[in-house]
Structures are given as structure tokens and as C-alpha cells.
Amino acid sequence: MQHHTSASLFVLKEGDLFLVADARGDILGQQDGLFHHDTRMLSELRLTLGGVQPSLLSSAVSQDNVFFTAHLTNHPLPQGVVHIERKRFLWHDTVYERILLNNHSDTPVQVPLMLTFAADFRDMFEVRGQQREQRGQLRPLRVEQQRVEMAYEGLDHQLRTTSLDFSQPPRRLDAHRAEFLIDIAGQGYQEVYLEIGPERSTPSRERYRRAAAAARRMMRRRSRRGARLQASGRLFQAWLDKSRMDLALLTTELEEGPYPYAGIPWFSTPFGRDAIITALQTLWLDPELARGVLAFLAKNQAEEDSTFRDAQPGKIMHETRKGEMSAINELPFGRYYGGVDTTPLFLMLAGAYVRRTGDDDFITTIWPALMRAAGWLERMVETSPRELVEYARGEVSGLLNQGWKDSHDSVFDEQGNMVQGPVALIEVQGYAYRAWLEMAGLARRRGLADQAEKWEQHADKLRQAVETRFWLEDRQFYALALDGQGNPCGVRASNAGHLLYCGLPTPERAQATGRQLLSRAFNSGWGIRTLAVEAPRYNPMSYHNGSVWPHDVALCAAGLARYGERDGVMHLLSSLFEAAVYFDMRLPELFCGFERDPGEAPIAYPVACLPQAWASGSVFMLMQACLGITIDGRRETVTVEQPRLPVGIDCLQIRRLAVGDSLLDLTFRRLGTQVVVSVEQRQGKAVVNVSLGGEGQRLT
Structure with missing residues (x-):
């Protein structure tokens, strides 16, 4: 079990339901809660004894990520007499919780236990701070003998319901609290079972045990997919195992197959870019994940033009949301396409998947989607005056920047000025180059030689354009982007490492770029920063302008390995492993880019998602780069x-x-x-x- 301090937040997830609570198991109504389909279904849940918060002994999430357990003891009774164990898990859209009270004295005790609760039914974007002019209506609460039902009708006319059900009638039950007076014999124990879900239920020990066994079986099945890595070092093995279990936690079984949700709490939903990169990271070990991602994204491909959703026919989805604000178009994220890189990454993954597996039959089923995606990519290049893949958002409600660094201040010139679009990012040209080559390979397999030749020509033309327009001869590095006027943004950023991953640069330029990525200007000692330290706007505490992102480090490392640089890959792998040790073996979405000091821990970014799929997948991409292993499924x-x-x-x-x-x-x-x-x-x-x-x- 992973043990944490009392300041930690603990996460459980199953399907589209996830729960974030503190070390006592309490939900305090801040940025925590029980969430389902981007709606907070429970905003408060606190346990007190005689009106006093119990003392925390320890808390943990089980190694398989199924159970949260908090160990507590009492204040109002003789100190340390009653041990309280709160144990919970999620299964089929429901929270199952057991409160076990053990009396460790020889005399009977009476425990006044109270649970206070509330449900605000706020949209995920409201929880993150978005203001709304109008909300739907909270329905009157229904209070029965062992049940409280809270409901909300949204502006989308959808009724959302949360039912709290108890295994025994509380002494007092109202709209916000359940009070129990529990008699426990000397050296005896009592149990209270609680279920929280969309429908009424009758909690019991039998229901709890049956659902717990099913939840554990499902997680075991998910975590056992694909090949396994076993290392001789105990700590390193712990990192491999934790990363694998976190990917299993974040993977949701959709109709089309397994799909890794991006991260908890803010991104527990299908994202395009994140899922594709996670699938690329783990492809050599578990191709089934890539197949699920390709199938889902093919099914949700854009079919029409929409400036609100940044959609054009053939484009691959950036993210999808199921909350009220997205449903009524207060926000464009119900199905949003504002990622310029997701479509070429989709084509890259398809080519990599079939090379890894030889599964031509599956490619046949998604071939129409691949052709439409390639058509979108062709139109992007044809309509660009510079013949590059560019982006500019359709409306102000969309994302200003549409590469992986999608915060508003992540693309700028060497003076630190924000650039006018349309913007051509360096890594996106690399993805497009690799996408053309992958499509050409797939076309040749299908006997489409003319089509293949056309795509190979597209790739070569794009490669020449990148080498001519993005290369900064005086810095021996690639520009971050070209602005709307075609001027290079002469900023050294980690994005250039993705270009190496795609194999676009000449060996000489790749080596010059790689040397700089490994230098102290980029490498903090914990990994490669997103920006070199001399760059304008460099800030080691920022989201995208100087922090360290494990998935970014892994892609850069895979790029270095492609050009034969193994020592640098080993160094980066060691750095991230040492960081993982400080983060309880669970690498966060990102952490601060401060220079590493001897004896000091890496500095956390306070609101990073944890776990995050492509952070968990990073170790596997780094291991593949280190081992120098490639797999050809067709040729076995x-x-x-x-x-x-x-x-x-x-x-x-x-x-x-x-x-x-x-x-x-x-x-x-x-x-x-x-x-x-x-x-x-x-x-x-x-x-x-x-x-x-x-x-x-x-x-x-």
C-alpha cells in the first residue's frame, strides 16, 4: 500500500465515476467530491464522533487501486479506545463504504457517529472556477427511514440523482446528516454500510463483499493485459508496477475497446492526444490499448464544419465531455476538435499499430476514417500559404493554442510577445511528416501504389519546408513555431524533441538538437524542461513554460534513441525514476522545473493531475528506448x-x-x-x- 500524509488527496475511479477525498476519507466541498459524467454528485461527506473529527492514524489506496482505507481513532471517548476503519471502493456507478468500529477496551462503549453530506451537482468546469449566469433547479430532498435522495434538474432537462443508503436506520436522519448511536460490547465491533449512487439500494455485508470481489476481478483483468516487465531492483519494480496499475485505473472499457482517460481530477474523460500518446508509449507491450483508442477516435471523427467546436470533416476529436455546460453549449467541449496535432497523431498510431501487430483486418475497418483524416491533413497544407499544418481557433470560447502546450501563454517569439496566428508548431510538422509516411506504408499494403507515392511526396516536401524554415542556424536548434507572417519564433523549447521522435531531422541536426536537450539549459536534473532557461517567459513554476512533463521527457528520449543516443536516454530514465521515488512511485502530470539540488526532492506543481495516463505510460516508452527494442508483428x-x-x-x-x-x-x-x-x-x-x-x- 502507498501511504500518504494527511494533506494528500486520494483518488478512486471506475468507469465514468471517480472520487477524490482527503486522508480521513472526507469530502470537504472544495475541488474534491464524487464525480460522474463531469458532474459533482456529492460535494460533502464528513464523519465525526460526538461532533469531533476523529484522529487520523494512516490512510492508503491499495496497490491495485481498488480500495481506499482510512484508520482513525476517537477523541470524545477515552483516548484511543475505538478504532474506526473506513474502507471504500467504486463499482457500477456506486460508492460502497464500510465503517468498522472496534472497541479495544473491556467495557462497553456507546459511539455517537455522525455523517454529514451534501450534493451541489456542479459541472466540472464550475468546480474548476468557471462562473455561470444561470443554473438548473435542485429538487426537494426525499428522506426515508434509511435513505436520503438528492436530485437536480439541469438546464439540459436531465435529472441527476444521488441516493445515500444505510445498512441500518440512523437514530436521526435529515437532509444533511445521519446520526447513529452505536453500542459496542467490550472487545467487540460493529459495522455500518453505506452506498452512494444514482439509484436506491439496500446496503449489507453480503452486497459489499460481492461487489468488492467483482471490482477486484475487473482491475486484475485490466492490469494483466499485455506483456509484463520484471526488474532486479525492488524500487524500480515498484515504479513499473505502480505505473501499470495507474494505467489500469484510468482505462475505461468503452464499447469500442479499452480507452485510457487522461487524468484525475480534471481530465477523467476521453481525450484524443493524451490517449494516442499513452497508446504509443505502451504499444510494444499492450497493442490492445492502441486498438481501442483508434476504434473510438475513428467513430467520433468530425463530419461537419463548426467554428464553435473547431471541427472540420475528417478531423480527430480533442476531448469529449458529458456535463451540463457542454450539453447546452455553454462550452464547446461536448465534442471538441481544437487540437491541431490529434489528427496526424491518429494516423501515426494506426501505422505503428499495424506494424506492431500485423492486424490488417482491423485497419480495413477504420480505413475510411484514416482516409478522411488524411484528407483533412491534405486540406490543411493546401490552404496554408506556407504549406504547413497550422491552427487558429474558430471562436473565443475555444482553445487559443492547440498543440500539446495548450495554455494561453505557451507560444511566443524571442521577445516574449504572443504571436498572431495562424501558428505552425514545430512538433506538429513532425507528426504530419510521420503520418504521411505511415499512410504511404498502409496504402502500399493495400495495393494503392499511386496513393502511397503521393503521400511520400507530401512527406518529403514537408520535411524540406521544416528544414528550411524552422532551423535556426545560429542556435543549431529548431524554432518553436512560425507565426502568421511566417516568422520563426526563435525560442528553444522541448517541442523540438518530438521532431526527433518522428525522425524528420538530418542526423547532424538531430545530434545538435539532442545535445542541447540534454544540456543544463533544458535538463533540470529531474528531466527535460519544456523551455530552455534563457527563454523569455521561462518560469519553472508555470504550466508549460519551464516545468517538467514526464510524457514530454519520454518522447524526447525516444527521439534521442531513434538517432542512436543511448547514454542520454539512460540518464533521463534515471532522473525520472529518482523523481518517481519522491512522488510515491506515481509521477504526476507535471512538476516544477527548478534545478535539482543535492539531497532535495523535486518540487510538486500544486494542481497537477494525479494519476495522469501519459505520465504513467512514460516509464514504458523510456524502457523501450533504453532496451532498443522494436517489434514487427507481421514478420514475427x-x-x-x-x-x-x-x-x-x-x-x-x-x-x-x-x-x-x-x-x-x-x-x-x-x-x-x-x-x-x-x-x-x-x-x-x-x-x-x-x-x-x-x-x-x-x-x-
Whole structure:
């Protein structure tokens, strides 16, 4: 179990329901609560004994992320006589909670236990601080013997209901509190069960146990998908396991397949960019996630022009929301397309997926969506005076900046001035370049040679345009972006690392860029900052202008590995691992970019999502870059080039790696200065080719 301080917030998630509470298990009505479909269904839940908050002993979320447990003790009775255990989990849109009271004295005690509660039914965007002129109506509360039902009719005419049900009748129950007087024999115990959900229920020990077993089974099934990594270092293994369990927590089983929601609390919903990058990070171990992401995004592709939703036919979704404000178009996020990079990333993932799996049949099912996405990309380039992929928001309600750094102040010139659009971001050109090449490969597989040649020409033309217009010769680095006039924003930013990931730069320029990304101007000692320290607007405490984002570090590392830079990848992997140790093995969405000081911890960003899918997936992309491993599912081959192991890890095993129709167990071992690879088990005919830097080796 991961133990935390009393200041921590604890998260549970299942499907579209998630809960954020403090270390005592209380919800205080700030930025915490029980949320379902972007609506806060419970805004307060506090437990007191005799009107006094109990003392906190400890609290934790179980290793599999299913259970939250708080251990408390009493104030009003003789100190430390009663131990209270609050244990809860989520299952099928319902919170199941057991309050277990143990009397550790020899004499009977009477415990006055009170639960206070409220439901404000606020939209997620209201909880985040958005003001509304008008809200729907709270319905009159219904109070019965063991139940309170709260309801709200939104301006979207949808009735949202929260029912609190108790396993025994409280002594007193009204609209906001349930009071119990619980008699406990000497050395005895009593239990109270509580369920919170959209429908009335009858809580009991049997219902609690049955639902708990089902929730645990589902999480186990989700976390066991794909290959497993086993490392010789206990702490490093803890990071791998925690990252895997967090991805399982964030993954929701949608109709189209598994889909990683972006992060909790603010982004527990399908995002396009985040899910694609998470799928790319984990593709080598678990291709099923990529398939689910591709299927869902293909189904939700834009079909019409809408400036409000920043949509054009063929464009891939940026995010979707199910709250009241989105439903009545107070905000455009019901289904929003304001991400310039999501469409080329979608095409990149499709090409990477089929190369990894050989699953041409699935590609056939989404081929029309791929063609429409490629059509959108072609139109973007054709209508740009600079023949680049650019963005400008349709309306002021949309996102001003539409790359992954989508805060309002993330794109500027070397004087620090905000730029006028349309803006062409450097990394987006890289994604588009790789997207054309992936589509060309898919077209050749389908016998569409003319189409493939056209897309290869698009890729080459775009590559030349990037090398000509974005390269800053005096800095030996790529510009962050071009503004609406075609002027380069001469700012050194981590975005250029994504260009390496896509394989666009010449080897010389890639090496020059890579050296700088690894230099102290970028590398804080905990990872690569989003901006070099000399840049205008650099602020290590900002969201996008000087902080460290684990997924950004991982993409930069994968880019360095593509051009043969292994030592830098090892260093970045070690840095993020050491940061993870300070963050209880759960890397946040981002953290501050302050220079690392000996003996000091990395500095947290106060409102970062935790967990966040692409932060959890980062370790797997870093491991792939470190091991130098690529998988060709169609040819059933694994290629390993110049493998390295993380510092302090002498042995790493990959269990049940699916390669086409084969399954492999591989072991990487450190022998002196080299890392050697062996096949421990093989089901099927998959071949492993290893190059340790000199002669190649084929493992049989």
C-alpha cells in the first residue's frame, strides 16, 4: 500500500465515476467530491464522533487501486479506545463504504457517529472556477427511514440523482446528516454500510463483499493485459508496477475497446492526444490499448464544419465531455476538435499499430476514417500559404493554442510577445511528416501504389519546408513555431524533441538538437524542461513554460534513441525514476522545473493531475528506448539494437511478449560493459535479432 500524509488527496475511479477525498476519507466541498459524467454528485461527506473529527492514524489506496482505507481513532471517548476503519471502493456507478468500529477496551462503549453530506451537482468546469449566469433547479430532498435522495434538474432537462443508503436506520436522519448511536460490547465491533449512487439500494455485508470481489476481478483483468516487465531492483519494480496499475485505473472499457482517460481530477474523460500518446508509449507491450483508442477516435471523427467546436470533416476529436455546460453549449467541449496535432497523431498510431501487430483486418475497418483524416491533413497544407499544418481557433470560447502546450501563454517569439496566428508548431510538422509516411506504408499494403507515392511526396516536401524554415542556424536548434507572417519564433523549447521522435531531422541536426536537450539549459536534473532557461517567459513554476512533463521527457528520449543516443536516454530514465521515488512511485502530470539540488526532492506543481495516463505510460516508452527494442508483428520478429539497462538494474525480464501469433519471454542481463539478450521461452516461430553495436546476432 502507498501511504500518504494527511494533506494528500486520494483518488478512486471506475468507469465514468471517480472520487477524490482527503486522508480521513472526507469530502470537504472544495475541488474534491464524487464525480460522474463531469458532474459533482456529492460535494460533502464528513464523519465525526460526538461532533469531533476523529484522529487520523494512516490512510492508503491499495496497490491495485481498488480500495481506499482510512484508520482513525476517537477523541470524545477515552483516548484511543475505538478504532474506526473506513474502507471504500467504486463499482457500477456506486460508492460502497464500510465503517468498522472496534472497541479495544473491556467495557462497553456507546459511539455517537455522525455523517454529514451534501450534493451541489456542479459541472466540472464550475468546480474548476468557471462562473455561470444561470443554473438548473435542485429538487426537494426525499428522506426515508434509511435513505436520503438528492436530485437536480439541469438546464439540459436531465435529472441527476444521488441516493445515500444505510445498512441500518440512523437514530436521526435529515437532509444533511445521519446520526447513529452505536453500542459496542467490550472487545467487540460493529459495522455500518453505506452506498452512494444514482439509484436506491439496500446496503449489507453480503452486497459489499460481492461487489468488492467483482471490482477486484475487473482491475486484475485490466492490469494483466499485455506483456509484463520484471526488474532486479525492488524500487524500480515498484515504479513499473505502480505505473501499470495507474494505467489500469484510468482505462475505461468503452464499447469500442479499452480507452485510457487522461487524468484525475480534471481530465477523467476521453481525450484524443493524451490517449494516442499513452497508446504509443505502451504499444510494444499492450497493442490492445492502441486498438481501442483508434476504434473510438475513428467513430467520433468530425463530419461537419463548426467554428464553435473547431471541427472540420475528417478531423480527430480533442476531448469529449458529458456535463451540463457542454450539453447546452455553454462550452464547446461536448465534442471538441481544437487540437491541431490529434489528427496526424491518429494516423501515426494506426501505422505503428499495424506494424506492431500485423492486424490488417482491423485497419480495413477504420480505413475510411484514416482516409478522411488524411484528407483533412491534405486540406490543411493546401490552404496554408506556407504549406504547413497550422491552427487558429474558430471562436473565443475555444482553445487559443492547440498543440500539446495548450495554455494561453505557451507560444511566443524571442521577445516574449504572443504571436498572431495562424501558428505552425514545430512538433506538429513532425507528426504530419510521420503520418504521411505511415499512410504511404498502409496504402502500399493495400495495393494503392499511386496513393502511397503521393503521400511520400507530401512527406518529403514537408520535411524540406521544416528544414528550411524552422532551423535556426545560429542556435543549431529548431524554432518553436512560425507565426502568421511566417516568422520563426526563435525560442528553444522541448517541442523540438518530438521532431526527433518522428525522425524528420538530418542526423547532424538531430545530434545538435539532442545535445542541447540534454544540456543544463533544458535538463533540470529531474528531466527535460519544456523551455530552455534563457527563454523569455521561462518560469519553472508555470504550466508549460519551464516545468517538467514526464510524457514530454519520454518522447524526447525516444527521439534521442531513434538517432542512436543511448547514454542520454539512460540518464533521463534515471532522473525520472529518482523523481518517481519522491512522488510515491506515481509521477504526476507535471512538476516544477527548478534545478535539482543535492539531497532535495523535486518540487510538486500544486494542481497537477494525479494519476495522469501519459505520465504513467512514460516509464514504458523510456524502457523501450533504453532496451532498443522494436517489434514487427507481421514478420514475427523482434529487433534489439544496442540494449542498455537502467542504472542499478542488472537483469530485466519481459514476460509473455506477443509477437504476431507467437509468445516470447526475453531476459536482458548486464555482463561487464555489455547487455546480452536471451530467449527464455518461445511459443511459435518468432525470431529475435540482436545487435550489440558490432555484429548482429540471431537468437534461436
